[in-house]
Amino acid sequence: MGIKRKIKNYIHLKKYYPLSDKVIVHDDNKKSILILDNQIPMFDKDSGSNRITEIASFLAINYNVYLMNWLKPIPRVEQKKYIQNFSNRNVIVYTPFINKYGIMRGKKYFLDTLAPKLDYIWCHRPEIFEYYLDFFRKKTPQAQIIYDMVDIHFLRMERGQEIKYDKKREKQIEYYKNIETELSKKADKIVVISEKEKEFMMNFIDESKLFTISNVHNLKVQPMDMPSFEKRSGIFFIGSFLHDPNVDAVKFLYHKILPIVWKTLPNLKVFIVGQEAPEDILKMESELFEVKGFVEDVIPYYKKCFASVSPLRYGAGVKGKIGQALEYALPVVTTNIGAEGMFLEDKITALISDNEDYQKFAENIIEICSNKEIWETLHKNSEKAIFPFSIEAQKEEMDKLLS
Template identity: 40%
Template sequence: MFKSIKLYFRLKSLASKLRKQKKELDFTNNLKYNTNVIIIDVKLPEYDKDSGSRRLTEIIKLLAKNNIGVFLLADFKEYRFTTDYVEYFKDLGVVVYEPGVDKHGKLITKNEFIKQVLPFTDFVWLHRPEIFAKYYPIVKKNKPTVKVFFDMVDFHYLRFKRESELAKDLSIMKKADKFLKLELENCKKADKVIVISDVEKETLKEFYDEDSKVVSIGNIHQYIENENPVSFEKRKDLLFIGGFDHKPNVDAVNYLADEIMTLLWKSNPEISISIIGSNPPESIIKLNSDKFRIVGYVEEVSSYFLNSRIFVAPLRYGAGIKGKIGQSLEFGLPLVTTNIGAEGFNFQENSNIIVGNSTEEIVKNILLLYQNEEVWSKVSADSKKVIEPFSTYETEQKVLSLIK
C-alpha cells in the first residue's frame, strides 16, 4: 500500500513537471512501416556494456534494415530515462518510450504507451523471463490476436543450476527451480520461443516438447578483416572482458586472480592481464595491481583486442552463447576458455587447445598459445570459420522468418 501511494505521488509529480516542459508526445505520429514490433526489455539495450544488450541492438538494426518498425520499451522507472541510449535508438528510427503527456496533459505511462501503439503492432518481442510474465497479460488483454515471442536470452534455470552446483548451495537451486517453472509457463503461452543456441534448444527439450515453436537466434558476430594486423611478436599479455552486473563474470575474475594467474606466474611472471567491464564491485576493484589491471568500463575496446596476445574467459557457470567469446573471434584473437564458455561454438580440431576444464589445463593452454607462434597463428586464422554461423546474414534470415 505504502509503495503504491509513493508511486502515485511520484507519477503525479512527474506529470506536472512534463506539463511545465510542454513535453507532449504522440508515439503514433509519422509511422513509416507496414509491419511493426514492440520490443520490451528490463532496460534500454546498453550495447557497449553487456552481451545481451549488444545482441538485442543488432536484432533491432536488422529489423530497421528490413523496413520493420520498432517500438522500444524499457521496464525502468519513469524518472530514469535521461540517457544517451534513447538518442542512439531514435537515430536508428526506433520509437522509444519516454515519459510524456498526451494532448490532455495526462501522463503516458508504460502501459498507456503499449495501448497506444498496439493497434499498429504485428508482433511483440518480450526479452527475459520476468518481462514476459509481466507484460504478456497486458499485451494480450489489449490485443488478443497479436503474436508474442518469448526471448529467453539464456536458459536461466540452467545458469542457476550450474551456480548451485559450483557453490554447493541449495538455496540457489531453489531459485533455479522457480525460474524453470516460470520459463516453462512462458514457453506454453508464447507463439514462438527464442533460445540463444542450439545447445540450449536441446536442453530445453528435456522439459518442453513443442520443438516447432523454438527458434535459435544467437549473438551476431562479423569477422573483422585487418589488412595490417599486429604481429605475434608485438602483442603481449592477456585480456578478459565482461560486465560485472553478470555474476558469472565476477566469479571468473576471482578465479583468475585466486588460481589461474597465481599458477601461470610460476612459469612466466612477466605476463599481465587487463580486466575490462562495466560496474566492477569493490571486491573486484581491490584486485587491481600492476600485473592484474582492473580497467573497468572502456567505450572503445578494439585496441585491447588488437594488441593482447590471448583472450582468457574461465567461466565456471552460466548459460547461453557468451558474447565475449564471439567478440574475441571477431578480432581473430586466440582464446582460452572452459566448456561453459565454449558452449555453442564449434572449435573443431582446436578444441583441446582452447578449452580447459581445470586450472592446470587452462594454464597449460595459455602457455602453449603464448609461446608458440605457429599454434597461435592457426587458431587466429580459424576464428573466421568458427563465427560464420553467427554472421549478420545467418541471423537476419532467422529473424525475418519470425517476423514475415
C-alpha cells in the first residue's frame, strides 16, 4: 500500500470511526464465533446478508460474536449504518482503528488478538471458505471451521445454463462445484439452507457433517392489522439484480406473463424493487411498469399491493423475498423453483405454477388480484407458512451445529 493511500485511510478512520460509544466487552465465560463474509452484510440489500445478520444476532445472545469483511479492509461511509446495526445487536464488527498512540491497527492486529479466543470460524459463502480454510487451520487449530454454503452455487448455475447457455459460465460452475463437493469435505461442519439441499449434498458429504439453518423470518404484523383486499392495488417484484435469476425473472414477467395479465386487468400496476437493475430492465419503465431501484423502506409495498410475485425459472436455496412477504402477511405468487425448500402449499400458503408455465403464472396473478376469497386464505395462512423459518423452529438445529 502506497504512502498516499495510507494517509487517506488514516484520515478516513480518524473522521468516521469508532462509530458509536457502545463498547462490547469480550466475555471469557462464553464461547466465541468469528463470522467471515465477503462484505459487511447489508440486511436490506440481499437475502443472504439479511439471513447472516439474523443468525449473528441470535448467536450473540449466548456467544461472543465477531464479524469480519473479507474484501474491504477500510469500510465505506455508507456501511456505517450496517456496522451500527450489528453493534446494537451485540455483534462486534472488525474495523481498523487509530489507537491512543496514533497508530492504525488493522486486520492483522484484529486476527492476532482474537485467534486464541476463537471456538468457531463461520465461513459465509464458498469464496470465503476456500480463501480462509488453510489460514485458520494453522492460526486457530483449536477452532471448528463451519462452511455456510448459503445456497448450492454450482446447482443454481447449472439450472441457469438450461435456460440460457453461456460458455463462460462453465468455468465458474467447475470452480464452485469443486469447493462445494470436494473442498467442503475439509470443513468440520457444513450449513445448508434447506432440507432439500441437505438431501442433495448427501450425494457428496457425510450426513453427520450437514446442518440445516435456513433464512430467519418471523411474523412482523398480525394479518388483521394489515390493509384489507379492497384497499389494495398493484403487484410488485423485489430482489437484487446482482443475482442473475432475478434478472431472468423480471424479463420473464415483462415479456411473457404481463401481456396475458393486462388483457384481463389492463390497469394493473407493477413495481420492480431492487438494486442494480440492468439497462434492458430500466428500458421497460412505463406508466404500468415502474422500475423503482433500491428502496430504503419497502414496507409500503407490503401494505398496498395485492401480492409479491416471484416468477423465478432457476435458482437454488430458499428465497428471502418470499419469506419477507410472509412476514407482512402478503400473498405470494411464485414458481416451483421459487417455492423450493419453503414448505409452501399451492392455494393454501401461496399460488404456485411450473417454472416455465407463464400462462398459469398469469392466471395466478389475475386470481390473487380479483378473488378476495383466495387472497384472504393466503393472507391468513402467512403465520403457518412462516413458522418453519422462525428462530424457535431452528434453535435445536443451531444448538446441534455448535455442540
